[in-house]
Amino acid sequence: MHTVLDAVAVDMGGSLSKLAFFEPDSGWLGETIRAWRRHPSYAFAVKEPSLSLRTKSGVLRFSRFETADAEALATSLALLADLAAEHPDAGEIGDRLAVTGGGAFKHRHTLEAAFASSAAGSVSLEPSDEMAALAAGFRFLMANHGPAAQSYWYTVDKDSMTLSARKPLDAASASLDAVLVNIGSGVSVLHLDGGPTGVARRISGSSIGGATFWGLCRLLTKYATFDEAIAGASAGSRDTVAMLVSDIYGSGYNAVGLDGSIVASDFGKISTMAHNPREPGVLRDADLARATLVLVLNNIAQISTLVADKIASSQDRGEPQLANVFFMGGMLRPGVMEDILVTGLDFWSGGSLRAAFSHHQNYLGALGALVGNKRSLEPSSLVATHVDGTLVTAPDDGVGP
Amino acid sequence: MHTVLDAVAVDMGGSLSKLAFFEPDSGWLGETIRAWRRHPSYAFAVKEPSLSLRTKSGVLRFSRFETADAEALATSLALLADLAAEHPDAGEIGDRLAVTGGGAFKHRHTLEAAFASSAAGSVSLEPSDEMAALAAGFRFLMANHGPAAQSYWYTVDKDSMTLSARKPLDAASASLDAVLVNIGSGVSVLHLDGGPTGVARRISGSSIGGATFWGLCRLLTKYATFDEAIAGASAGSRDTVAMLVSDIYGSGYNAVGLDGSIVASDFGKISTMAHNPREPGVLRDADLARATLVLVLNNIAQISTLVADKIASSQDRGEPQLANVFFMGGMLRPGVMEDILVTGLDFWSGGSLRAAFSHHQNYLGALGALVGNKRSLEPSSLVATHVDGTLVTAPDDGVGP
Structure with missing residues (x-):
């Protein structure tokens, strides 16, 4: 009973x-x-x-x-x-x-x-x-309710920088080592050992997390809730707020392989504006929300990649065994957040890591x-x-x- | 001629x-x-x-x-x-x-x-x-104008979390491999091979840089210049703005060794405020500037540590040869920025990396x-x-x- x-x-x-x-x-x-x-x-x-x-x-x-x-x-x-x-x-x-x-x-x-x-x-x-x-919840779901039904990933079209439809995760890939990235108020990055009984260890984290996005949006925009701010970000553009590589170079920075469309400095365009950026009408709430979301999630994608590198180098198994980075957590939502994480991880890892998601991520x-x-x-x-x-x-x- | x-x-x-x-x-x-x-x-x-x-x-x-x-x-x-x-x-x-x-x-x-x-x-x-x-400027200065006169570092008192007086860099340590972190509008992280002719290679970077701090401060505060905002941050406290580990746990998160005073989420306290954080008088400009500076620099310290790990693991020399992380760049200033970088690098690296600075950092x-x-x-x-x-x-x- x-x-x-x-x-x-x-x-x-x-x-x-x-x-x-x-x-x-x-x-x-x-x-x-x-x-x-x-x-x-x-x-x-x-x-x-x-x-x-x-x-x-x-x-x-x-x-x-x-x-x-x-x-x-x-x-x-x-x-x-x-x-x-x-x-x-x-x-x-x-x-x-x-x-x-x-x-x-x-x-x-x-x-x-x-x-x-x-x-x-x-x-x-x-x-x-x-x-x-x-880790226990993640493993339970994978083992007992099927990775293909519970987890998914996307491919990125490099030309249009758009995401494919969701692809179900294959069972074999679900049993490899993985990085679990939990996006709550802050961020934790875990290494999950492959297999159903493998242990999970917190490797690193970031204080730039979901509550950073929402805290900044409460200060910068009129959105009343976290989900309203996410919806705003979906409709916004980072380009009026962020300083791009092309804003500094006039083009790309080819010597180190940075395309002109890459963000060089989050909120950097505000820093050099001739007029007062606080005046009404200068900036759109949707653009500010998008730029804030890009700041937070692009950084999470980078730290996840650096942690994945660190795990891979400590494993010394010849071939890298680690391919999936599972994003999850109470402040992750489908849609624009996935777009930014998928393209961000693809950029930082040079395509070697795959951003994967779980329907039950929260x-x-x-x-x-x-x-x-x-x-x-x-x-x-x-x-x-x-x-x-x-x-x-x-x-x-x-x-x- | x-x-x-x-x-x-x-x-x-x-x-x-x-x-x-x-x-x-x-x-x-x-x-x-x-x-x-x-x-x-x-x-x-x-x-x-x-x-x-x-x-x-x-x-x-x-x-x-x-x-x-x-x-x-x-x-x-x-x-x-x-x-x-x-x-x-x-x-x-x-x-x-x-x-x-x-x-x-x-x-x-x-x-x-x-x-x-x-x-x-x-x-x-x-x-x-x-x-x-x-890298050429850095090497030239070290080799021809003396590391002890041109570069310095601090030790951290763990109890009071205060910095010692500046200590001159010894010549031997200046010839080791180093990480150079350039804080401009954005951030570049370079690996400088030891010795006077060693090459420098850009390993990573961050779009959360000096212009992110100043762009956000122009939106969040009334400071008129970058240096005014830095002076404000010197007098401010992050604790009214950032969500600390103790704000979530009521104490520290001992299972993973996170002290209660660690920032769990930058701007996280704003995200859960019952009242409107935009109302005049709710938040002080100095605190907002400090919290923004902590967000930017703590993240730079973390990424620098992860890159240093990556370099060390690729060197495979048995003992790690890399100890100094030199911070430099057009948007770095002595004072509060050094405080945050020194304590941040000490935290993320567990004391294994040393934050060093150059008078000619800009x-x-x-x-x-x-x-x-x-x-x-x-x-x-x-x-x-x-x-x-x-x-x-x-x-x-x-x-x-």
Whole structure:
């Protein structure tokens, strides 16, 4: 018998708190989870029905809260405990919750206090290291739900600098060593050893991350949310803001192979403007957002390449074994962010590294904390019927799949 | 006999144009150069009398113009040609000018047009590759004017995180392999082979450079100049702007050895502020400038460390030979920028790399273009009387040393 708290895991980052939870098809636990999803206390969650994964006996679901609303998250989780207690079959609540991410330390008391006022009473948080959880979630997905369905990459057309349609990742390539790049408020760069049980190690990171983009956009533009700023960046151009190689040279810098269209200095064009760049109408919000996004993501692509070089040189296996850089994390979104990362990694690595993405990119830490909870969840219940299991796209209508 | 144009070299970057020139103690050339320095057309130059270097037969001098004022620079150089022609001894003007930097390509026509309207007539620009010029200037200074007088480094007190007084660089360490990091509008990272004739190769770079700092400061603060923004940053704190590890975890992230005071996300605190960060009085200009400077320089320290790792791993000499990272470039200033680079490099490299600086950090490219002009300048005239030659601190009063 599962406890209801064993069916949930929370990954609390500096900006976003991500939930992964398992909803069995039948029994008191499934009914309790379904009741919770219909409850007003869960309405604060941003739901991700398109990411739901069918397993042998239920559905894995994903959603997120703002970490600034830790109180709302805590209230909702406490309500889940109450719903389990109120179920006619009197489901077991449990006294431990799997968590990961730095916010689980910072907001520990908020969560514990909410449980203390609920039917759960005293609940202790069981933290997984966030890098280990990320790697565990990634490996679990690759091994049990199929790389081709869960991960994808693009090729770059060098002439038009446009991306191909998404290409499914082949299973063989998913078992090689990889670099995992987690884009949250900040950035972590991990080396994942090939194979299903390989360890993950944090090699480096960057403080220029997702919250840098959004923090700067709040200062520079009128966008009200992170996702609005990303949408703005999609429509903007870096070229009115960034100083390009051609702005310095008048053309390319051929001696070192820098094309004229390469950014020489982010925000550099602002630095030499004759007029005041703060005057209204001088700069478009969309262009400022795009230039900021390029600053952040191009730098992440460069640091990822340098770390991949470092890993490859330490392996000394003759041929480089490492080809895939998986980008993930709570502040990564499909679309323009992928465009910049794919072309950036292609530029910095000279085409030797491949930018790959996971549909569950925001939820790998939460998933890792959930599947790493060895105490009582039966791992087999979380596994797909077929290893190439596709997304079930279960509607999040409260009725279940 | 020198020509007057052979006594000058110009390094035109995206933001600043740097001049290095040789003023003989006696003869028509020295008199012409002294007359030029007194002339109103040279008044646009920011002079650097404290950097002047005594040589066997004269003084090497340094100054800079804004690249945006390329017209003023061109007018002044054309006037120098006119002054040579007007000298009673009718000095030779020459028809070639040593240049380097991307701006020399972009502003070629501006310079050529000014010479065409002067006594010089047709003058062709002779470009040196800017990375080669940088390395040549650096090597020349180390070999001929003494590392102890021209370069310095600091130690870091780990408890107070404060820097020691400047320490002179020892000659032995100056002949090791080094990483040269040029901070202009953008950033270039070079590997300089040890020894006086070793080659320099551009390994990587970053588009997050000096003009990124100043471009962002023009948008975020009221500072009117780059140097005002640097002075502001000296007085500011990153902690109201950046999200620290302790802001996420409530403490340090011990599993991966990240202290709570480390920046987790530049500008991350802005991203989660409940109130509007654009409202007047919410943020201080000095703090915004400091946070921007930390973003730029901490990233440069990290990329420098990753490149140094890459160089060391490719050398395969058993013991790492590389210890010094020399920071230089037109947008580097003593003071707060050095503080951040020294502590940043110490953090990223775990203390294995040493941040070193050169008094002539802004002028190494121009100096390299000058001493690399093999056509007619006698190299011996540019060499110090003693190899440990110190700065002469020649007053720039128009009268000469």
